[in-house]
Amino acid sequence: MTQSIQETQEELIEEFGLFDDWADKYEYLIDLGKKLPSLSEELKTEENVIKGCQSRVWLHAKKQGDQIIFEADSEAVIVKGLISMLIRVLSNHTAEEIMKADLYFIDQIGMSQHLAQTRSNGLLSMVKQMKNYALAFSAK
Amino acid sequence: MTLDIQKIRADFPVLDQQVNGSPLIYFDNAATTQKPKSVIDALSHYYASDNANIHRGIHALAERATTAFELTRTKIKEFINAPSSDQIILTAGTTGSINLVAQTFGRANFSKGDKILISNLEHHSNIVPWQMIAEEKGAIIEVIPVDERGVLDLVAYRNLLDASVKLVALNHVSNAIGTINPIAEMIQLAHAHGAKVMIDGAQSIAHLDIDVQALDIDFFAFSAHKLFGPTGVGVLFGKRELLESMPPYQGGGEMIKEVSFEGTTYNELPYKFEAGTPNIADVIAFSAAIDYVNALSKEALFTQELALLAYATEQLSTIPGLRIIGTAPEKIAVISFVMDGIHPQDLGVLLDKFGIAIRTGHHCVQPLMKRFGLPGTCRASFAFYNTFEEIDLFVKALRRSINMLQ
Numbered sequence: 001m002t003q004s005i006q007e008t009q010e011e012l013i014e015e016f017g018l019f020d021d022w023a024d025k026y027e028y029l030i031d032l033g034k035k036l037p038s039l040s041e042e043l044k045t046e047e048n049v050i051k052g053c054q055s056r057v058w059l060h061a062k063k064q065g066d067q068i069i070f071e072a073d074s075e076a077v078i079v080k081g082l083i084s085m086l087i088r089v090l091s092n093h094t095a096e097e098i099m100k101a102d103l104y105f106i107d108q109i110g111m112s113q114h115l116a117q118t119r120s121n122g123l124l125s126m127v128k129q130m131k132n133y134a135l136a137f138s139a140k
Numbered sequence: 141m142t143l144d145i146q147k148i149r150a151d152f153p154v155l156d157q158q159v160n161g162s163p164l165i166y167f168d169n170a171a172t173t174q175k176p177k178s179v180i181d182a183l184s185h186y187y188a189s190d191n192a193n194i195h196r197g198i199h200a201l202a203e204r205a206t207t208a209f210e211l212t213r214t215k216i217k218e219f220i221n222a223p224s225s226d227q228i229i230l231t232a233g234t235t236g237s238i239n240l241v242a243q244t245f246g247r248a249n250f251s252k253g254d255k256i257l258i259s260n261l262e263h264h265s266n267i268v269p270w271q272m273i274a275e276e277k278g279a280i281i282e283v284i285p286v287d288e289r290g291v292l293d294l295v296a297y298r299n300l301l302d303a304s305v306k307l308v309a310l311n312h313v314s315n316a317i318g319t320i321n322p323i324a325e326m327i328q329l330a331h332a333h334g335a336k337v338m339i340d341g342a343q344s345i346a347h348l349d350i351d352v353q354a355l356d357i358d359f360f361a362f363s364a365h366k367l368f369g370p371t372g373v374g375v376l377f378g379k380r381e382l383l384e385s386m387p388p389y390q391g392g393g394e395m396i397k398e399v400s401f402e403g404t405t406y407n408e409l410p411y412k413f414e415a416g417t418p419n420i421a422d423v424i425a426f427s428a429a430i431d432y433v434n435a436l437s438k439e440a441l442f443t444q445e446l447a448l449l450a451y452a453t454e455q456l457s458t459i460p461g462l463r464i465i466g467t468a469p470e471k472i473a474v475i476s477f478v479m480d481g482i483h484p485q486d487l488g489v490l491l492d493k494f495g496i497a498i499r500t501g502h503h504c505v506q507p508l509m510k511r512f513g514l515p516g517t518c519r520a521s522f523a524f525y526n527t528f529e530e531i532d533l534f535v536k537a538l539r540r541s542i543n544m545l546q
């Protein structure tokens with residue numbers, strides 16, 4: 001039994017709670033970005049690119065049983081770190097759980113600035129696209 | 141005249157703030173410049189005391205507003221040494237001015253097979269309007285190439301010029317890499333082949349002396365917001381015979397002499413091209429920006445900026461793996477750079493955490509980025525209110541950011 005979306009969010013909030021300055025937080029984020037496995041080249045297709053990002057971001061989703069598995073990549077390592085957290089929270093859950101998910105952790109760990117449209121780093125588009133995949137899979 | 145930078149900085153309220161816990165360092169002046177307090181005051185004074193529609197009412201407020209509005213036009217005329225105020229068309233920005241020329245001059249003068257020359261340095265604003273009208277008219281766009289330094293290839297330019305070229309649309313200064321183009325020479329060459337020249341002055345207006353007559357410019361466009369003025373105001377200068385021969389752009393109030401259902405006669409210059417209620421408040425406040433620059437010595441301002449450029453170039457060159465994109469011998473105070481193995485966006489995000497505003501991305505010049513084989517760059521662009529200490533802090537923060545990312 002994997003842990004719930006909420007449990008993973010709480011876990012992340014706790015991890016980020018250990019840092020008291022922004023630099024430590026971002027170093028951790030960069031580290032997460034570096035550790036996220038790269039997407040294989042054949043999945044870095046035009047189709048998988050998330051539009052509206054300053055750096056290129058790719059998102060791939062597949063279904064395993066009733067769970068959805070996400071894989072993603074980006075040219076920018078901070079974005080990749082953000083993506084890595086989204087995958088940790090949302091991957092391996094059912095379409096319904098993903099669609100219902102309220103991603104409050106982003107705000108709680110002080111990363112909500114990356115959700116702003118102007119950042120055009122695609123975190124917002126990324127979340128939208130993950131939910132779209134969930135919707136598409138549940139409709140099948 | 142030497143500049144008292146601390147005194148100048150005090151005139152720009154926005155500079156005095158903390159961003160993410162550090163004092164703001166604003167190095168995104170090529171995107172938009174900050175506004176002196178006199179501009180901000182003029183804006184609120186207008187709304188608080190003079191607000192009225194212009195050119196229509198005969199009451200006191202309308203008269204005050206009209207006079208102030210037309211005064212800005214006169215100051216613009218003097219600022220770029222245009223022969224007459226009615227050759228100064230007020231638009232919404234550089235983009236608005238270029239579209240105006242494309243849709244009027246272009247519509248009247250381009251036909252199938254005609255050529256429009258642009259350069260590889262152009263901002264999308266000086267590409268797309270020409271593509272739109274070219275497509276409509278069957279005209280052809282050709283591109284003046286740039287070399288590795290970001291300098292236009294003048295030999296190629298000469299070869300591209302022939303009798304089929306109707307217009308050369310060129311930026312005076314590149315927004316992405318700072319190159320100053322030799323427009324005087326290029327205009328002469330174009331004229332020798334019977335082509336007209338539109339200069340996109342968005343990036344030169346605040347950093348170079350502009351004399352549209354001495355340069356023999358046919359059309360010149362710029363935005364007030366890049367000259368310490370408000371957003372939403374642009375300028376189009378045109379030679380009189382060109383402006384007079386061009387059909388109107390948008391239809392509406394202000395631009396007409398007489399309207400009947402049988403037909404309409406158009407107003408004179410500049411009103412022929414200014415349909416509807418203009419951006420009165422911002423135009424009036426722009427006047428204060430011109431006054432501000434005029435009150436300082438332009439030469440001193442430009443000298444300060446070039447000193448900042450030289451210092452920043454020297455300091456950035458000490459960072460291993462950092463490559464400056466755009467090394468033209470003639471540049472304004474803009475530095476584009478990339479770092480081996482690091483995406484520009486990551487640097488932008490971290491510098492913001494240090495309170496430093498730079499621009500990252502393609503800078504609305506995707507064809508130029510493609511030329512250099514880059515997805516984008518980091519760009520620091522300076523104005524006279526920036527300081528050497530700020531550059532030191534920037535370089536320190538940049539080194540720290542690079543360390544974090546490597």
Ligand SMILES: Cc1ncc(COP(=O)(O)O)c(C=O)c1O
Binds near residue numbers: 170235265266343
């Ligand atoms: C060279 C150049 N041309 C055109 C523009 C467009 O100016 P605006 O957005 O004010 O219309 C810019 C603005 O960045 C520019 O730098």
